[in-house]
Amino acid sequence: MLPINEIEKKWQKYWEDSQVFVAHNNSDKPKYYYLVEFPYPSGAGLHVGHVRSYTALDAMARKKRMMGYNVLFPLGWDAFGAPAEQYAIKNHIHPKKAVEENIKVFKEQVKKLGMSVDWTREFSTTDPEYYKWTQWQFLKFFEHGMAYKAKKNINWCPNCKMGLSNEDASGGVCERCGTQVEQREKEQWMLRMSDYAQDLIDGLEDTDFQERTKLAQINWIGKSTGAEVSFKIKEVDDSLLIYTTRPDTLYGVTFMVVAPEHPMIDKYQDLINNMDEIKAYREMANKKSELERTQLVKDKTGVKISGLTAINPINDKEIPIYISDYVMMNYGTGAIMAVPAHDERDYDFAKKFGIDIIEVIKGGDISKEAYTGDGEMVNSGVLNGLTNKKDSIAKMIAHLKERGIGHEKTNFKLQDWIFSRQRFWGEPIPLIYCEDCGWVAVPEKDLPVLLPDVTEYEPTDDGESPLAKITDWVNTTCPKCGKPARRETDTMPNWAGSSWYWLRYMDPHNDKEFVSQEALKYWGKLDWYNGGMEHAARHLLYARFWNQFLYNIGLVPNKEPFKVRVSHGMILGEGGVKMSKSLGNVINPDDMIKLYGADALRCYEMFIGDYEKEVAWSEQGLNGCKRFIDRVIRLGNKVVEGDEYSQNLEKIINKSIKKVTEDIDSMKFNTAVSTLMILLNEMEKQDTITKKEYRTLCLLLNPIAPHITEELNAVYEMGKPLCESTWPVWDEAKTVEEEKEIAVQVNGKVRSTIRVNLNDDEETIKEKALQEENVIHHIADKEIVKVIVIKGKIINIVVK
C-alpha cells in the first residue's frame, strides 16, 4: 500500500487525465448543476470553512454522477475589487500579478482536497475574455435606460478612499476596513434596481431557498405600504410631500419634520428667519456618522424652522415644521408628518420640544407614552367611530384621493445600485463622454475596454479613480462623431463580476456571446447553489436582479436563476471563538492534509456537525476521523472472494445504502458518516468479508473520502474505478429486520424488552410481554385498562 500522500496524488492525476469530471453540454443523461460560491483568491489561502462547503458539494456531485447524471460542478475566481487591490497595495505588486499568484495557490489547495471540479471551465472575473462580457452586459443596462449617472451623497471611506454602496457601508462603517464612513457628494453610475423591488420579492416564490434566506431578502427590500400626502405651506405657493404608513392618524398630526438635507430649506432660505441656527444644525448632523445617526436614541435633536408653516390638509390647522436627523433623506420623501400620540419617535420629539399631543386612537395613556396599538378612532372627523387600523387607513386613503391631496403609495428600502467605484482594480465602465453627444457606449467590436498596464494603482486623495491620471488611456475619440472625447474612469463594483458568473460556466470559452442560447437552454437553472449566509441579502439580490433584467430583454430563459440556495455554517476555532489571525487560531487546510490526509480532513468536516450550523474546530475530532479511515484500510485484511452479501451483513448493508443515499441528498453528512462508522463496526466483527461487501463500503464512502476508497478498490481488484461506477442500490425488503427487540412499557415507563418476530400477531406479542418478570412485578394487583401494541416498535400496558 502506498503512503497516503502518494495515493492522493495518484488519484488526483487519474481524475484529471481521464477527464471523468468534465461536464458535457450535450448529453442524453439528465443534467444537474451544482455551484459553490467562487472564492476571492486572497493572500491568506484557503480556509477550513472553504473545505466544508466544497467537500459537501463535491460529495453531492460525485454521488450524482455515479447515479447517472451529467453533472456540472465548476469553480472559478472572483478576483476584482477592493480585497485584491488592497492586497496588491500592501505587498507592492500589481493586482494582476497578485491575483495570478493567489489563484495558483488557491487552485493547488483545492486540488489537494480532491475536488471533482471540471477545471476546463475555470475562469477569473479579471480575465479580459470574461470581463468583456461583463462590460457588454452593462451596456445592455445602459441601452435600456437602466443605467444613469446621478449626483449622489455617497458613503465615502476616507481610509480606502472609495465610495461604498449602502450594502458595503452597512452599520455606518466600511465593510473592508471598519473605518467610519463619511458622506460625500459624487457623480455615480447607478443601476435602476429599485424598479425591480417588487419582482425581486415575487420571484422568491419560484425558488426553494431556505426560509431564512428568503426572509433576509424580503427584509432588505423592505416593502411598506401607506400613502403620500401633500401639506400646503402657508407662506408660499408650494407644498411639502410626506410619506406615511399611518394615514389613519392624520388628525393627530401636530408638527412636521424634514431631513436636514431636505431641498425645501435651501429653496426658501430667504423666508427662514433662523437660517444660522439651521445651518449649524445641518453641519452637526452631517458630521455625525451614519452609525450615530441611525442609532435609536430617546434624546431627539432638531430645530424649528421659523418662517415656514404647514397646513394640515384634513382640517386646515396650522402646524410647525422642524428639521431633525431622525428623518432620513433617502427614504420616502425625506419629510414626515408627526403624530406624537401614536408614534414613539414623534412622541419623544414632542415631549422634548413641548409640542401638543392629540390622541386619535383610544387604548393607551398618551400622558405616559405613544400608543401604537389598534383601537377606536376619536377626534378624527370622518374616521370617528371606526375601530380598526385597516378600515381607517382604507377610508382615509379614499378620502385623500377624492380631495386630491394624497394617494396610496408603496415604498421600498431597496435603493438603486451605486455601480461606480473610483478604483483601478475593476472592470472599466465602457462609456465615453463626448461634449456634443454626451455619454456614448463603446462599440461592441471595441470590447473589452482593457485596463491599462500602469505602475501607479494607489487611489487618489481627491476621490478620482487612478485611471483618471493616465491621459493616454483616458483620451479617445467619440465613437459617434469622432471628436476628441474622454473615457469614463470609474470601474464596476466587485459585485458585478459575480452577478452572472454561473451563466458563464455553462459556456466559458464562447468568444461570440456571453453564453450561447443552446447552453442556457441545456443547463437551465442552477440546481443547487451554496454560499455563505453573509451573501444571502446582497450578492443574491444583485445576481437575481441582473438575471431578471437579462430575462426581461430576452437574453436568458429563466427569470429566476437559482433553484435551491443553501448556506453552510461557519467553522469557529477550538473553544468556539472566531478564527482570526490575531488570535492565532487559524487552521490551515494544507497542514491538516499533511498530518491526517485529505480524506480524513474531508470526512471530519462532514462529520463535525449539522452542516448549516456553526461549529467549533477540534483537532482531536479530526484525528478520530483519521482513525476511522485507517480502520477502513485495515478491514481490507479480511477481504475474501465473493460477489454476494453474506447473511450476517445483508441487512445492515441495505440499510446503510438507504441511509447514506438519503442523507447525502439532504445534506445530513454527519449522520451519513456515522452510518458508515456503524457499518464498519459491524464488518469488523466478521471473520471475513466478501469483495462485494467491501466494495459497497468503499462506494458509499467514496463521495466523502474519494482517494483512499479508489485505492482500496484498485488494490483489492474489485472492479473499475469508483468514479466511473454506479452508485449502489438497496433492496427495501432487506432493510427490515425479522427479529427485533422492542420495549415493554407499563404506564409509559420502560420495564422490560422482548424479542419479537416481524410476523408475530398482537396477541402473541402481548402474551410475551405479560410474561416478563419485571412487567408482572409492575402490574401486580393492578387492573389492566388497556394494552397498546405498536407493531415493531413498542408495547405499552396501561394499568390502574
Place this chain on the structure above:
RNA sequence: GCAAGAGUGGCGGAAUGGUAGACGCGAUGGUCUCAAACACCAUUGGUAGCAAUACCAUGUGGGUUCAAGUCCCAUCUCUUGCACCA
C-alpha cells in the same frame, strides 16, 4: 425593539410522537511493549444499591396524549439578521 433559529452528558452531536444520549471525541481500567506511541478489549448521563433494579434527567412552568426532546400555551437565555424606514 422586530424577525428568524437554537437550548439534550465533560465535549461535537443522534433521535418519522414510541427503549433519550446513536456515532465520534475525551476520560477510566485492562491487553500488547523494557517503556511509550499506535492498536485492541471493557466501562462511561446523575443519584442510590453488591446486584436485580428504582428514582431523576433534553433551559423553566403548564397542557394535550396510553406515550412528549419532538405537538400546543407561557416564560427565560443565547445566536444571527434587520433596525429613528415614517
